Amino acid sequence: MSEASMREAARAVREGKTIVFPTDTVYGLGCDPFNIDAVQRLMAIKKRTGAPLPILVASLEHARQIGSFNAKAECLARAFWPGALTLVVPDVSNLPVEVTGSNGTVGLLILDGGRANLGFESTVVAVDADIVQVLREGAIPSEKVFATIALSAGTPE
Numbered sequence: 001m002s003e004a005s006m007r008e009a010a011r012a013v014r015e016g017k018t019i020v021f022p023t024d025t026v027y028g029l030g031c032d033p034f035n036i037d038a039v040q041r042l043m044a045i046k047k048r049t050g051a052p053l054p055i056l057v058a059s060l061e062h063a064r065q066i067g068s069f070n071a072k073a074e075c076l077a078r079a080f081w082p083g084a085l086t087l088v089v090p091d092v093s094n095l096p097v098e099v100t101g102s103n104g105t106v107g108l109l110i111l112d113g114g115r116a117n118l119g120f121e122s123t124v125v126a127v128d129a130d131i132v133q134v135l136r137e138g139a140i141p142s143e144k145v146f147a148t149i150a151l152s153a154g155t156p157e
Helices: 003-014 036-046 060-066 071-080 142-153
Strands: 019-022 027-030 054-056 085-090 105-109 123-128 131-136
Touching: 003 019, 027 036, 060 071, 060 105, 071 085, 071 123, 071 142, 105 123, 123 142, 131 142
Parallel strands: 054 105, 085 123
Antiparallel strands: 019 027, 085 105, 123 131
């Protein structure tokens, strides 16, 4: 995406519009997650009810303002961000329930901004307390997720 295209997309999001953008793995639809009308419009377009929406963040610091990161979530974020990993962590930002679903968690990811490797969706991993669960295997194999955590903890796989 050109810088002009990114500025135009940012303006559209600020105005409550839905945008289409390339990600690391697929093309995505997005909107301002704090604008309830925009979120409802996006859900209608996607024909999605009840399932939470992932939130794109600019940095790990930005992600910490939205979700709660324990040591395992931090480890995975540092290993795979930016990239095709969506981390599902407890929500600390009071996002609308239409974004988070009813379980109080939020899915966060940082795009790498490079050329899209279309075909595989991001791997979605939930991290809450000491539990790490691969919710959807995608571009990053689950074995690599668990090996990364084991390596950081200094324990064998």
